[in-house]
Amino acid sequence: MTLPTPQxxxxxxxxxxxxxxxxxDYSRDTxxxxxxxxxxxxxxxxxxxxxxxxxxxxxxxxxxxFSHPSGxxxxxxxxxxxxxxxxxxxxxxxxxxxxxPPEVIQPTDPEPYRSPDMTDREWRQEQARWAKxxxxxxxxRRKHERDRHTAALTREAWKRWWERVVVDGTLTPDxxxxxxxxxxxxxxxxxxxxxxxxxxxxxxxTVYAVVHxxxxxxxxxxxxxxxxxxxxxxxxxxxAELARRQRALGADGEFDNGGPNRLVxxxxxxxxxx
Numbered sequence: 245m246t247l248p249t250p251q252x253x254x255x256x257x258x259x260x261x262x263x264x265x266x267x268x269d270y271s272r273d274t275x276x277x278x279x280x281x282x283x284x285x286x287x288x289x290x291x292x293x294x295x296x297x298x299x300x301x302x303x304x305x306x307x308x309x310f311s312h313p314s315g316x317x318x319x320x321x322x323x324x325x326x327x328x329x330x331x332x333x334x335x336x337x338x339x340x341x342x343x344x345p346p347e348v349i350q351p352t353d354p355e356p357y358r359s360p361d362m363t364d365r366e367w368r369q370e371q372a373r374w375a376k377x378x379x380x381x382x383x384x385r386r387k388h389e390r391d392r393h394t395a396a397l398t399r400e401a402w403k404r405w406w407e408r409v410v411v412d413g414t415l416t417p418d419x420x421x422x423x424x425x426x427x428x429x430x431x432x433x434x435x436x437x438x439x440x441x442x443x444x445x446x447x448x449x450t451v452y453a454v455v456h457x458x459x460x461x462x463x464x465x466x467x468x469x470x471x472x473x474x475x476x477x478x479x480x481x482x483x484a485e486l487a488r489r490q491r492a493l494g495a496d497g498e499f500d501n502g503g504p505n506r507l508v509x510x511x512x513x514x515x516x517x518x
Contacts, residue, residue, distance in 0.1 A: 260289045260292035264432065279511075300431055326429055343419050443475075444516070451477065453473075454489065457506045457507065472510075486508075
């Protein structure tokens with residue numbers, strides 16, 4: 245007896261947009277408008293991912309890779325999110341091309357914080373309270389606090405190094421390219437799959453996307469900013485979908501379940517397969 249072959253539902257048609265990554269903590273100064281964030285649309289994911297990699301290589305070799313919203317503050321991220329190399333190996337990587345890494349932070353005990361308005365007497369009292377608390381902790385707790393404090397100091401050292409040596413320094417083009425090559429987890433561009441109920445024909449050179457545009461309220465940009473909702477081969481179809489969604493969600497700019505509803509149609513260059 246032959247068992248029937250399980251049937252999988254066909255994937256709905258989609259296109260793949262290449263867009264500039266932006267920092268997770270959106271603010272009015274860091275997030276571009278949709279037309280500036282989306283660079284191209286492709287018929288296949290493979291082509292879109294290759295294009296994103298090429299754009300990243302060109303971007304970091306360009307005149308000012310630190311113009312990217314995340315470029316200047318790159319080392320505000322966790323070290324392991326930036327490179328697959330352990331910290332010591334990344335230091336060796338830098339030295340290979342005569343790029344001086346920051347100082348190594350030795351294990352350091354945390355210290356109490358002295359606020360600017362604290363008197364000398366209050367400061368002595370705070371130091372005594374801290375010393376008592378530290379003595380009461382188990383060795384395991386003291387090690388945990390020491391490791392956490394050392395990690396924070398290490399992040400600060402790398403951040404100062406990034407700003408002083410890389411962003412505002414005088415590295416040669418080869419040295420700068422070497423630094424970026426070591427930061428092999430950093431990607432300034434990403435690929436987003438966009439449902440295409442009305443896919444563009446193979447000969448098309450333009451696609452029209454309905455995008456959930458960033459919406460500012462009280463100087464903050466809400467989550468889902470600039471997310472594409474659907475793509476169409478014609479502007480008329482995209483405008484019709486825009487109108488349908490606005491009717492369903494409410495007036496443009498109003499809130500729906502805690503989220504803003506500001507939708508726009510964005511015209512993007514389309515590259516058919518091949």
